[in-house]
Amino acid sequence: MDMMLVPAAFLSNNGLQVNPRTLPRLHRLFGHWLVGSIHFIESEDIKSLNKVMHSVLLDAYTNEWKISVIDSANSFDPFIIDHYAGDDLDTSDILGQIHLARPFQALQTLSLVQDVSRHITGPFHLLLAPSFPSLFRQAIEEDAYSGIEVTLLQSIRLLQQLAVRGATIILTDTIDDGAFIQPVCKVHVRQRRISNDTWLDQLIAHPFLPPVEFKFSENGVKKVPSQQLTLDDFF
Amino acid sequence: MEFVGWIMNIHFRGQKTHLWLKDEMQTVHHLELNYYPIFYVDVSKHSNVRYLLSQAQKHPFVKRVELMHAFASNESSTPSLVLKIYVVSPEKFDTTVKSFKKLGLPLYNIDLHPREKFFQDTASFPLGKCRISHEENGDFTIEMMDDFRKPFYDIIPLKVAKIRVQPFKAPNSVFPTFRDPIATIDIDLITNHCLLDTNLNPIHPVSRIDLFPCNLLEIFHLKRDWDVQSYRIHVLPSLVPFFKSLNLQNTVDSFLNRPMQVFQTMMELIMGNGGTPSFDKCFDEASALLLLNFLMMYFDPDILVIVDGDSFTLPYLQHRAISLDIRLELGRLPSRIPLHTKSQSYFSYGRFYRKNMPIFIPGRIHIDQRNSHFFNDTGFYGVIELSRLGGIPPDRCARNSIGTVLTAIELMVAARSIPPVLIPNGKAKSERFKPSETILASDNGGITYPALPGIYADVWGIDFVSLYPSIMLKHNISSETVLCECCKGDGDIVPGIGYHVCIRRRGIVPMTMQLILEKRLFYKYLQKSCVDEYLRRRYQGISNSLKWVLVSCFGYLGFKNARFGSIESHQAVTAYARKYLVDAQHICRQFGFKVLAGLTDSLFIQATESKFNTLQNISQMVFEISRQTGFAINVDGHFKWIVFTSIKGHASISALNRYFGAYDAGIKIRGILSRQHSTPEIARKLQWDMLEFMSGLATPTEIIKRIDHLIDILEKWKRKVLSYQVNRHDLVFRVRLGKSASDYVSNTVQSYAAKRYLLHGRSLGAGDTMRFIIKDNSLRSIDRVILEDELDSSSPYDAEWYSEYLDRAFLDLMENIVYQFNICLPSWLHDNLSDPPAPSLETFLSMS
Structure with a gap:
């Protein structure tokens, strides 16, 4: 099954704007396009990124996907889930279906990726990893562990294998516009201006790369040309 | 040869390990040892162990290899087959480990600090009595005659030298720089550490002798035992005539019976070429430094207490020595002191701290009291206790964080288990995947009952004694015991969160807690029963050092790098604590009290009727709480009145940790x-x-x-x-920086103070403390504040x-x-x- 790669979220001049009303569209994205891929969302807007994360979780739940969260930022908030669930959904059941663990340093991140990789066998499994590179970045900055780059590489290879198996993997990271951040894994195409006052953050695909995008399928990884999308594609 | 004595310190240089041992005659033996550091390879899953063994033996840096069984990490339920690999020398250790990593097999005991690893590998500990058999070729064995678990232990008298150096400050300069010449060097020499109090100050201070050329012989009046002398070396240009007139060298030789190269050098320098005196300003500084070298060699202290040693004094002295072409020799081995100070900020318990990089002096225990996180609370005897318990050299122990000390103690306990528990590389144990609903229930922390802000009469304060460590001990809570594989069906269940705890194997953390809790109980008893004030303070220092470990053990259990910690064990402790506090609250109600406030392990209660407010009722209630929960609970005291305050700007919201009250005798304040x-x-x-x-x-x-x-x-x-x-010094604020001075963007008082420090040549980082007064709060420039170092008795301040x-x-x-x-x-x-x-x-x- 070949999949098309599309952005999973988008930025406007007002930052990453997602509210519960966009859920049906995210659901549409999930249902048809996002299976078997790695997506990397970067934003300066932590709050919006957090909203995206929780709405994606809810969307996966409504589609009866299995859900695993590796929460490097300790940012999962059950009360946001409760808020989004409203009266129609049973919050307790949603929380019961979201399997979550929090790494607090880079080696633990790898350990959790290894752990989750044992349980993901096919599609319809969402692995969400908020602030995934943050602990690696921290370890590199603090020079905390020797060979941390190898650990990062191992983690990303495992994620690739999971994507090939059909899992949908969404990684997020926050970026600070002013401060210099040591790049540890560049996996997305940066924002593009698509009209005079609108920016699109195109999200992808493959770690360590690049201006081209990759897609994952049962036959392995194939290089495909970048998709040019506009916001109209979403609305 | 065989030596019996106390291990003072160790130092690695080249292929050799240098160890200093002080025997009962107070002679210091310097031994050069062939130490072969050890690491382990788990071969239990390898198909051809024999082949692996033979290949390992052929490795050029491997001294020998043994096959043995050990618990590969504390998580293992059964011992594994491992290769025990001895590396030819400490300097080849990392290279050897790197080459073995290529095998892809799990390696153990590879990332411990080298000096601590020595004590781990040789099953010894610093300042412990031992017997060392030392062959001529450097091979050795250490047999401990002491046990780190023992509460009473002898330590050979240690000689202490305290040094404080004062530079000449340039006019208009607030802080000294490395360019400033030395003005004075104060040296206190103490022949027995028992003459010092717990903060390393002489119990009976002696008057300071100003050392001038005419009275230089005073330095030889120091007795061998039980003596304290205090000298001040003035950097004056008048040493030369004295050395010219006396043949001091012979006196020195006969006294020490060993060659005095340093003294000879000093003499030569003072005399100049061809016996012509040639002194100028630098020359005098040189003679002072040589005299310092000489005193170190002559007195040969075990402990060197240098005021601001890490942050300023040692690099400063080295700077001065290099500029004068003199070799500064303070250690028992020649070593080069770094020319620049380095410091780093770290964040602990919600606060930034600043720590200077330590400067270790070979063969001596260098202590810089201002560069220690806990020295002020524990004193010297607390440091010794922790050093013995954790197998950490005292100079490193004094500078370590308490978490590092706790880990070292746990490692000691693990290494001495039978079979031993090996230490995995890093800490990779993460939280387990759980339904987020479970996390919501388990991640709750301790209980707090906020009081309504205001004043209350007749309040009793009760609190559990070391509740969290006691829970870990009683309920066997450790990373390997909570949610263990072996007791899935029949383990003890943690209330409220449903985790199971191992009933088949004792955890490393509970074993450590038992050791520390028992010791602390013992020292607290000694502290209370001791009549002698100095002994009492000594026991108090030791008790405080153990208390620090107990205070931090719970937080450390959930710390990301804790070797024997895990989030689940952390959550299990709080779950038990919540249960016990609720139980205690119920019992209080049964005895006619209402709970005004509660915080984690303590309650403030007030009788609902005056008939309940009796000592008998209170003591019965306390007994009942202890009986039902199984934990000791203390009556903190009876408050005549107590005030619970509110948070800033919200008079109706309790601040929880800010209160003050009057006991029947005394005052208790928190957070104000x-x-x-x-x-x-x-x-x-x-x-x-x-x-x-x-x-x-x-x-x-x-x-x-x-x-x-x-x-x-x-x-x-x-x-x-x-x-x-x-007094202007009474107006000084002491503010700890939360970020580097250059990171301040807004114009706050702190930012101006930081800029003022910068103006005077001192760049501060996160964790550094600024001391300043408000000169004129209306100004928006660095003149808004004055630094404490600039103050005099008439400095202006903003009185309004x-x-x-x-x-x-x-x-x-x-x-x-x-x-x-x-x-x-x-x-x-x-x-x-x-x-x-x-x-x-x-x-x-x-x-x-």
Whole structure:
């Protein structure tokens, strides 16, 4: 099954704007396009990124996907889930279906990726990893562990294998516009201006790369040309 | 040869390990050892162990290989087959480990600090009595004649030298620089550490002798035992005539019976080429440094206490020595002291700290009291205790964080298990995947019952004794025991969160807790029963050091790098603690008390009727709580009155950890301005004057009646401030920086103070403390503040601002009482009150 790669979220001049009303569209994205891929969302807007994360979780739940969260930022908030669930959904059941663990340093991140990789066998499994590179970045900055780059590489290879198996993997990271951040894994195409006052953050695909995008399928990884999308594609 | 004595210190250089051992005759033996550091390879899953063994033996850096069984990490339920690999020398250790990593097999005991690893591998510990068999070729064995678990132990008398160096400061300069020449060197020589109190100050101070050429022989008057001498070397240009007139070298030789190269060098330098004296300013500094070298060699101290040694003094001395082409020799081996200080910031328990990189001096125990996180609380004897327990050299132990010390103790316990538990590389154990609903239930922390802000009469404070460590001990909580594989069906269940705990194997953390709790109990008993004041302080220091470990053990259990910690074990402890506090609360109610406030392991209770307020009832209640929970609970005391304060700006919200009250004898304060590190002395004095007066009053009603007197106290201090009659040092704020000085963007007082430090050539980082007074709060420049180092008795300050600050200090104590009883304050004071508390629901309804 070949999949098309599309952005999973988008930025406007007002930052990453997602509210519960966009859920049906995210659901549409999930249902048809996002299976078997790695997506990397970067934003300066932590709050919006957090909203995206929780709405994606809810969307996966409504589609009866299995859900695993590796929460490097300790940012999962059950009360946001409760808020989004409203009266129609049973919050307790949603929380019961979201399997979550929090790494607090880079080696633990790898350990959790290894752990989750044992349980993901096919599609319809969402692995969400908020602030995934943050602990690696921290370890590199603090020079905390020797060979941390190898650990990062191992983690990303495992994620690739999971994507090939059909899992949908969404990684997020926050970026600070002013401060210099040591790049540890560049996996997305940066924002593009698509009209005079609108920016699109195109999200992808493959770690360590690049201006081209990759897609994952049962036959392995194939290089495909970048998709040019506009916001109209979403609305 | 065989030596019996106490291990002082070790140092690695080249292929050799240098060890200093002091025997009972107080002779220091310097042994050069062939130490073969050990690591382990788990081969239990390898198909051809014999082949692996033979290949390992062929490795050029491997001394020998043994096959043995050990628990590969604390998670393993059964011992594994491992290769025990001895590396030819410490310097080849990392290279060897790197090459073995290529095998892809799990390696153990590879990332311990080298000096601690020596003690781990040789099953020894510093300042412990041992027997060392030392072959001529450097091979050795260490047999400990001491046990780190023992509460009583002998330590051979240690010689101590305390050094303080004072530079000549350039005019207009606030802080000294490395370019400034030495003005004086103060040296205290103490022949037995027992002559010092726990903070390493002489119990019986002696007057300081000013060393001049005419009385230089004074330095040889030091007796071998039980003597304290204090000298000040003045850097003066008058040493030469003295050395010319005396043949001092012979005197020295006969006294020490060994060649005195340093002294000879000093003599040669002083005499100049061809015996012509050639002294100038630098020359005198040189002779002072050589005299320092000589004193180190002559006295040969075991402990070197250097004031600001890491941050300034040692690099400064080295700088001066290099500029004078002199070799500074303070250690028992030649070593080069770094020329620049390095420091790093770290964040711990919500606060930034700044730590200087340690400078170790080979063969001696170098202590810089200002560069130690816990020295002020534990003193020297606390450091020794932790050093023995954790197998950490004392100079490193004094500078380590308490978490590192705790880990070292756990590693000692693990290494001495049978079979031993091996230490995996890093800490990779993460939280397990759980339904987020479970996390919501388990990630709750301790219980807090916030009190309604205000003053209460007749309150009892009760708290569990070391509750969290005791829970870990009683319920066997450790990373390997919570949610273990072996007891899935039948383990003990943690209340409220449903985790199971191992019933088949004792965890490393509980074993460590048992050791520390028992020791602390013992030292607390000694501390209380001891009549001698100095001994009592010594035991108090040891008890405090163990208390530090106990205080941090729970937090460390959940710390990301804790070797024997895990989130689940952390959560299990809080789950038990919540249960026990709720149980205690129920029992209090049964005995006729209501709970006013509670925080994690303590409760503040008040009798619902006066008939319950008896000692007999309280003691029965405490007994019942201890009986039902299984944990000791203390009656902290009976408060005649106690005030729970509110958070800033919200008079109806309790601050939880800010309260003060009067016991039947004494005052207890927590969190108020007087307890805060940054508070200037003047606010502290005002609050203490108020508290002392209030503590004499028996009830809240009396306090309310005497509020005018409290305002008088405030006015007295305000008058002093406004008439400039206060000591300027009493106005100093001590503010710890939360970020580097250059990172400040807004124009706050802190940013101006940081900039002022920068102006005087001192760049501060996160964790550094600034000391300054407010000169003129209306200014928006660095002249808004004056640094403490710039102060003199007539320095200007903003009297109006400090006067208002005293108002805030007054209201810090009184605000909640004012609101509770609708007390009318003078308008100048009333304006500083925060918003009144929101009305209660009952009042609100009646209003509408």
